[in-house]
Amino acid sequence: MTVSMTRRRQSVITAAFLFAATSVAATAPVSATDAPLPESTIATGLGFDTCTAPSVAALDAWWGTSPYTTVNIYFGGINRGCRQPNLTPSWVQAVSGMGWGLLPTYMGHQPSCILGTKEHRFTEADATAVGTANAQDAIAQARHLGLLPGSALYADVEHYDRRDTSCVTAVRRYVSAWTTTLHDAGYLAGVYVHQDSGLRDLSAVYDSPDYARPDAVWMARWDGNPALTGWPTAPDSQWANHQRAKQYLGDHDETHGGVTLTIDSDSLDAPVATVADR
Numbered sequence: 672m673t674v675s676m677t678r679r680r681q682s683v684i685t686a687a688f689l690f691a692a693t694s695v696a697a698t699a700p701v702s703a704t705d706a707p708l709p710e711s712t713i714a715t716g717l718g719f720d721t722c723t724a725p726s727v728a729a730l731d732a733w734w735g736t737s738p739y740t741t742v743n744i745y746f747g748g749i750n751r752g753c754r755q756p757n758l759t760p761s762w763v764q765a766v767s768g769m770g771w772g773l774l775p776t777y778m779g780h781q782p783s784c785i786l787g788t789k790e791h792r793f794t795e796a797d798a799t800a801v802g803t804a805n806a807q808d809a810i811a812q813a814r815h816l817g818l819l820p821g822s823a824l825y826a827d828v829e830h831y832d833r834r835d836t837s838c839v840t841a842v843r844r845y846v847s848a849w850t851t852t853l854h855d856a857g858y859l860a861g862v863y864v865h866q867d868s869g870l871r872d873l874s875a876v877y878d879s880p881d882y883a884r885p886d887a888v889w890m891a892r893w894d895g896n897p898a899l900t901g902w903p904t905a906p907d908s909q910w911a912n913h914q915r916a917k918q919y920l921g922d923h924d925e926t927h928g929g930v931t932l933t934i935d936s937d938s939l940d941a942p943v944a945t946v947a948d949r
């Protein structure tokens with residue numbers, strides 16, 4: 672496998688990232704470092720996300736003039752909120768060639784108790800089936816864009832009402848199905864979650880044999896602090912091996928290289944996309 676890392680800054684490095692290829696029927700907890708995957712890409716440092724993937728020209732202007740070296744891409748999902756006119760295989764090649772790390776995010780079905788207005792949702796009864804179907808679609812979309820096996824694909828699970836215990840179970844089942852399905856295809860499974868709902872509920876079953884554990888967590892907590900440790904709802908011992916990202920600042924405008932974008936700011940020490948040279 673040829674990986675497009677030769678042009679990247681050292682904030683995005685190649686590593687042998689490991690994951691647990693377990694199923695929900697496993698008889699004992701399996702660590703997220705038990706079984707090897709193809710060579711994966713770890714991003715460290717600062718990144719940003721926007722609803723619509725920026726143009727190649729905008730990212731060219733930001734590269735080297737901004738503090739960021741990773742950019743999020745909303746690459747699929749029935750609840751994806753913005754059109755993506757720029758997001759094509761050639762765009763992926765171009766921005767990866769500049770040096771940008773890519774953080775692939777899939778906005779699929781959301782919990783039935785979501786604190787928001789997303790129409791397409793899952794319940795305790797269908798969470799496993801929906802998580803599987805969402806992951807299968809994510810794999811197809813990732814392959815189309817040229818994101819290789821070993822890439823981490825992140826399910827966006829928005830903030831929800833934890834008082835609904837059935838909904839908590841649904842989230843765990845959805846993420847577990849997402850994880851096992853991606854693993855079967857050779858991809859890493861990430862999840863974007865709020866610190867007070869998804870992160871808390873996944874942390875509580877971190878060692879459970881009943882749920883497949885995602886390989887990485889990307890936590891939303893808009894406190895302006897980019898730290899990847901000291902999180903209040905998951906101990907530092909969990910997702911501790913290049914497995915954490917944090918969205919630490921919400922919507923705001925920044926201008927670099929003469930180009931202004933509306934972004935959220937992120938810090939990362941986590942797996943991202945692996946893109947082949949062409």
